Structure formats: C-alpha cells, structure tokens
Amino acid sequence: MAKEPEAHLFCHRCGAVLKPGVGNFYIVRIEAFADPTPPNLTEADLAVDIDEAIDDILEEIRNTSEAELMDQVYRRLTIHLCGQCYAKWIENPAS
Numbered sequence: 274m275a276k277e278p279e280a281h282l283f284c285h286r287c288g289a290v291l292k293p294g295v296g297n298f299y300i301v302r303i304e305a306f307a308d309p310t311p312p313n314l315t316e317a318d319l320a321v322d323i324d325e326a327i328d329d330i331l332e333e334i335r336n337t338s339e340a341e342l343m344d345q346v347y348r349r350l351t352i353h354l355c356g357q358c359y360a361k362w363i364e365n366p367a368s
C-alpha cells in the first residue's frame with residue numbers, strides 16, 4: 274500500500290524541510306498597518322476643488338479591487354523559518 278504523502282513545511286528563505294515536533298524551526302507572524310494618523314492638511318490642500326478631488330478618489334477606487342484596497346491598509350502573513358535562517362533574520366528583520 275502506498276504511504277500517505279506527508280504535508281511538508283519548508284523554510285521560507287532556504288527551502289529546507291521543517292519537521293514539526295523536532296523544534297528546528299520558527300513561525301513568524303507579520304502584521305503591517307498603514308499609518309493611521311489623519312493627514313495634516315495645509316492651506317494648499319484646502320484650496321483644491323473638493324468636488325474634483327473626490328471624483329479623483331472615487332475613480333481610483335473604481336479601478337482598484339477590494340482585495341487591493343485592503344492590502345493597502347492591512348497585511349498579515351505567517352512565514353516559517355528554519356533555525357539557521359531565523360537566527361540570521363531576527364538580527365536584521367527589515368532587510
């Protein structure tokens with residue numbers, strides 16, 4: 274009888290096979306938010322034609338999918354890293 278194929282996890286960086294239960298990998302959860310601070314309006318901003326500005330925004334929204342709009346505001350992802358890659362990544366996570 275054929276053996277059930279095992280679901281493998283792979284290191285997001287080097288592709289090494291990760292084996293649950295052995296303690297050789299890390300799960301990294303990343304949450305990213307757009308800056309929630311309201312924009313600081315200048316007098317020049319307030320001088321623009323509001324109707325035209327709103328039309329521009331509505332046009333942009335019409336041309337963007339819901340998923341894309343969500344992605345611009347909030348992203349959450351989970352990655353798996355082997356012990357070696359994790360050790361390197363955590364020292365410089367923004368690289």
Ligand SMILES: [Zn+2]
Nearest residue numbers: 284287355358
């Ligand atoms: Zn790795």
